[in-house]
């Protein structure tokens with residue numbers, strides 16, 4: 001506030017304001033976020049509350065009140081960034097100020113933060129004014145698609161609308177940018193009583209989801225002028241991250257089943273196709289599910305936090321470990337980490353001479369080798385103090401109460417205190433290979449990174465107590481909650497208020513504007529009104545998606561509604577949807593082994609729909625670290641690409657789990673780590689025309705005690721599995737040596753296969769996968785058969801944990 005206010009940011013090292021670049025409108029790195037609207041303050045109103053600073057909150061709210069009555073600012077900004085930082089900040093602050101159940105509510109608060117949010121929401125909404133009912137696209141070409149585009153432009157000018165923005169920065173958008181307006185916009189709709197924000201973003205979200213690949217994967221980039229994706233790549237990082245995040249968070253905040261289904265389907269697809277054997281999510285091709293890049297980015301570090309929210313703590317622990325290791329080596333998370341640099345060709349590029357057949361790294365001296373490996377492992381070299389690792393660490397600590405996560409937080413905090421601190425804030429890292437610093441502190445450093453670290457250690461914080469209902473954190477770390485009481489305390493009918501002209505500040509300012517050269521503000525209100533009526537007239541349609549089952553197909557035919565083919569997806573309106581819903585219900589107890597009255601089949605084999613965690617209580621020992629026998633396997637597997645930069649090699653205790661105080665106190669001598677396995681791991685895909693979601697896979701449980709007998713597969717098609725192949729003497733993935741005896745049981749002295757993972761499910765040691773004896777693929781011509789003991793053989797090699805289920 002001393003050196004940066006009222007500008008958007010403060011430069012932490014030089015102690016001067018950081019402002020937008022007015023000379024170059026295409027400087028999107030700065031201008032997308034810095035709208036000349038004090039972004040750091042808006043983004044941090046609720047940070048004061050989280051840090052228990054009532055006075056700071058009150059003062060900041062007053063400051064905002066004295067500065068802003070609306071966002072009639074001639075700045076072109078990115079819609080996504082402005083939405084999450086400014087609109088999200090305003091909505092969260094409004095909830096805190098108005099809800100008397102929270103301890104920092106403001107006694108004489110008049111709702112002006114919501115009025116400001118409404119003004120901003122309207123301006124951002126105009127980015128959807130994408131010629132919805134016109135027949136020409138942005139480039140003047142005639143459109144063939146008349147159904148309404150609904151893809152917002154990535155940027156808009158807050159005063160003049162999206163059409164005044166240079167076209168070259170408007171042509172495409174990332175999927176996150178398109179789908180992640182839904183949470184803030186819907187909350188704005190519910191609080192302001194103006195449904196347009198939720199209606200349009202919900203419809204856009206559903207339309208994008210409907211366009212996914214048959215594997216249930218969504219690419220990262222989409223055109224704004226016609227509904228088409230421009231790439232085939234997907235993962236969990238930049239460009240698609242908050243699609244997953246907001247599907248789940250919207251379903252929680254507004255108790256919405258349809259969005260929960262979107263989350264669980266898309267997450268299942270990620271577990272099946274993108275999660276690799278190291279536990280992290282590689283970028284894959286949306287059509288084939290095959291690995292399509294050799295890097296992951298730092299934004300993906302938020303995902304373990306989301307997995308915790310979804311109840312999948314085991315996978316969250318697995319994934320968090322990868323980013324924690326990156327922090328161990330680099331003292332930061334590289335913006336992009338290249339995890340496979342083993343190919344010498346790419347290494348020699350850095351040495352300035354071409355690779356020659358037979359070249360090995362041993363031919364190069366140690367310091368050049370180190371330099372080469374470090375350079376090639378860091379594909380993008382900056383770390384702008386991003387929050388994602390702290391965020392996941394916080395969520396994992398709340399779910400497990402494992403002291404290991406406090407230790408991770410402590411290590412992050414230490415870097416902030418000792419390295420990133422600057423005279424006027426915290427400065428990021430420009431190049432993590434050399435340690436060069438960045439004279440910039442983005443607004444998320446306070447609103448997310450430090451907020452999550454604070455919450456991690458502030459056990460008695462109001463947000464850490466039970467009774468917060470459906471409170472979630474937005475993608476920018478803003479707490480949102482919504483229930484009947486919120487409607488009562490925080491909702492204001494702004495539609496009627498505007499109609500009645502009660503908003504005096506608006507009237508006054510519009511009056512003044514009448515004398516200005518162009519009355520942008522009246523134009524803006526007109527555009528908003530006509531946009532709204534166009535939407536409801538042309539584009540709005542209460543459609544939703546269905547999967548066509550045989551009975552749905554028959555229903556459509558009998559009613560003369562058209563010919564659909566079984567297995568396809570179709571869009572129907574809400575009324576029809578309600579009529580056909582009963583036709584989707586399959587009678588699970590009639591198939592497979594469940595004809596046995598003692599057994600039940602549960603299609604939720606991934607257990608995504610049940611919470612897998614018990615409420616964590618007080619900790620004694622760290623289980624995550626000291627009882628995880630594979631804790632150091634990643635170090636081994638990625639020894640070429642996990643490199644410590646020279647300037648950090650002197651730094652003691654970078655291995656955060658080996659900090660002596662922590663180690664002595666919390667591992668209690670239980671620390672165990674197996675050597676890395678030397679068995680071989682391979683993947684196998686059994687295709688059913690790419691329709692993996694139609695593969696029938698269930699868990700078989702005993703009806704009386706819900707004891708699981710393992711997984712049951714009706715037909716061996718539509719599977720993607722990871723196998724382990726073991727031979728005599730191998731150390732296997734469970735840390736055990738394979739000896740002749742284990743091989744002999746299967747009358748096989750040479751080799752044995754085991755299924756480690758199938759369609760996203762990690763098979764626990766000792767669990768069996770049952771395959772129905774009716775499975776069409778179970779035949780010798782496909783190389784699959786079974787022996788007398790019912791064990792399945794693939795190319796004559798027994799699969800230890802896969803057996804045939806003899807149907808009666």
Ligand code: DMJ
Pocket residue numbers: 084242299386387388444448475476477
């Ligand atoms: C934040 O602004 C948000 O978390 C966003 O969703 C993506 N990343 C930045 C911080 O890294």
